[in-house]
Amino acid sequence: MNRLQTSAGGFDLTRFPEDPRDLLRAWDAADEYLLRHLEEALEENGERPSGTVVVLGDRWGALVTALADRRPVQITDSFLCQEATRANLKRNGVAEDTVRLRTTRDTPPDRIDVLLIRVPKSLALLEDQLHRLAPHVHAGTLVVGTGMVTEIHTSTLRLFESILGPTRTSLAVKKARLIFCSPEPGLPRRANPWPRSYALPADAGAVSGLTVTNHAGIFCADRLDAGTRLFLRHLPPRRDREHVVDLGCGNGVIGLAAALANSDAEVTFIDESYQALASAEATFRANADAGRRARFLAADGMSDVPAGTADLVLNNPPFHTHRATTDATAWRMFNGSRAALRRGGELWVVGNRHLGYHAKLRRLFGNCEVAASDPRFVVLRAVKR
Missing domain, CATH: 3.40.50.150 (Vaccinia Virus protein VP39)
Known part of the structure; x- marks a missing residue:
């Protein structure tokens, strides 16, 4: 078990199923970078963006556990991620219903005000999910993606650009980057090519x-x-x-x-x-x-x-x-x-x-x-x- 430290406190987190021999953490530098950016934005603006928070692609529930006070919606393709999230919430004394668990096959919330995206390994999955989420974001939606530099490519940014709106990236920190996207609701929508x-x-x-x-x-x-x-x-x-x-x-x-x-x-x-x-x-x-x-x-x-x-x-x-x-x-x-x-x-x-x-x-x-x-x-x- 490892402890993730944030300004909101420390969180004990593990992968699922829990294995004491597993040396891999339930989060990485990309998760830390995103959480730190949100904390710095809070300090700068004096308040957090209000409304519905959606976290797409959270690997083992680290992000939604750290953001549980926002009552986020987690969207994942992984049954193991959902089980890890339940276990990590319980481990840190957070009620399970604090986080709304959804799958990539479920209908997204009607309105999304904050969209946090852990870039998945599969570019196709990112494309599919951006298409599914695009109708639910608005011009004021805060969209921030995160991933290791090896996970973010020009093709990744093009997807954000073509489906949601103008996109830029941050400098790399500990081999992680952030993606900042400004949604344009009037952007012409292409049909989702999946399945x-x-x-x-x-x-x-x-x-x-x-x-x-x-x-x-x-x-x-x-x-x-x-x-x-x-x-x-x-x-x-x-x-x-x-x-x-x-x-x-x-x-x-x-x-x-x-x-x-x-x-x-x-x-x-x-x-x-x-x-x-x-x-x-x-x-x-x-x-x-x-x-x-x-x-x-x-x-x-x-x-x-x-x-x-x-x-x-x-x-x-x-x-x-x-x-x-x-x-x-x-x-x-x-x-x-x-x-x-x-x-x-x-x-x-x-x-x-x-x-x-x-x-x-x-x-x-x-x-x-x-x-x-x-x-x-x-x-x-x-x-x-």
């Missing part, structure tokens, strides 16, 4: 030729990635009625392929991204038979799947959280899958060869075999004994 769709290629196995829907911000939103392509060509054979979980589902093509291969299967799609779940559901509804049922869960891995209830888990785990490279998410997914599987149930994983997932699976399950491979990727199968 987008494309037809799956001929070598995509059972889903070849089908149309996939991608909301902004999901992995490989404009094409089928090579690892998923390999996975689709080497999915496990159909068995009797079973519960299949597409874990870390993204746009849902893996779970869709499993559903089409087995009309009796119960399929659960799980992701921590609300944009991904919206994509998976749109993809499923467009291609599965009318009335075919499936579940779509925003969750921390398999935490919401009861123990011993899954027959097959299909997983393409991420190996980074924001800009940090880590196998922590994959390890939680593997552990959660083992707990959720019935005896004889199987976990199938696709990943880059260099990640060494086979060693983790053999350690956890006591077995692991290569089901398919190419020069870059490997599909692994582990069975719960």
Whole structure:
């Protein structure tokens, strides 16, 4: 746990799920820069801007926890961010309902008077959210963005300019920058280009030729990635009625392929991204038979799947959280899958060869075999004994 110091006091903050071995903080220099700028503006003007405060892209709830006295609205694509926010508010003695939690799929507040934006890793997600928020800001809205210098590019500023209004940046401080934007309500509005769709290629196995829907911000939103392509060509054979979980589902093509291969299967799609779940559901509804049922869960891995209830888990785990490279998410997914599987149930994983997932699976399950491979990727199968 680390303590964020501001003029309003100190705040004990952690990421979610909390791990005492995790040395990464729940905030960085960009968050500090934004909070310090707001404090300096308060000292200069003698009062804070009034009205509805919206915080977009807060990583782990650090910003809204520090600004809780303003009763802000948090908008995030991340289930884990919402859980971190709840935990950090409670840890600092702040009532949860002090912050209004919203997802990137929810309708924004009717009027936004202060808009604070933590620039996301995905430029597409920023584009989508600026389009969604633009009708709710006005000429007097205070718009301030923040990010590390490696996260703010000319293309980032162009989005602010074209969707909201004139934009400039600050000097860099501790490798962080601020973005200042002056909204122009009369600015001609272009249509939001998201979501987008494309037809799956001929070598995509059972889903070849089908149309996939991608909301902004999901992995490989404009094409089928090579690892998923390999996975689709080497999915496990159909068995009797079973519960299949597409874990870390993204746009849902893996779970869709499993559903089409087995009309009796119960399929659960799980992701921590609300944009991904919206994509998976749109993809499923467009291609599965009318009335075919499936579940779509925003969750921390398999935490919401009861123990011993899954027959097959299909997983393409991420190996980074924001800009940090880590196998922590994959390890939680593997552990959660083992707990959720019935005896004889199987976990199938696709990943880059260099990640060494086979060693983790053999350690956890006591077995692991290569089901398919190419020069870059490997599909692994582990069975719960």
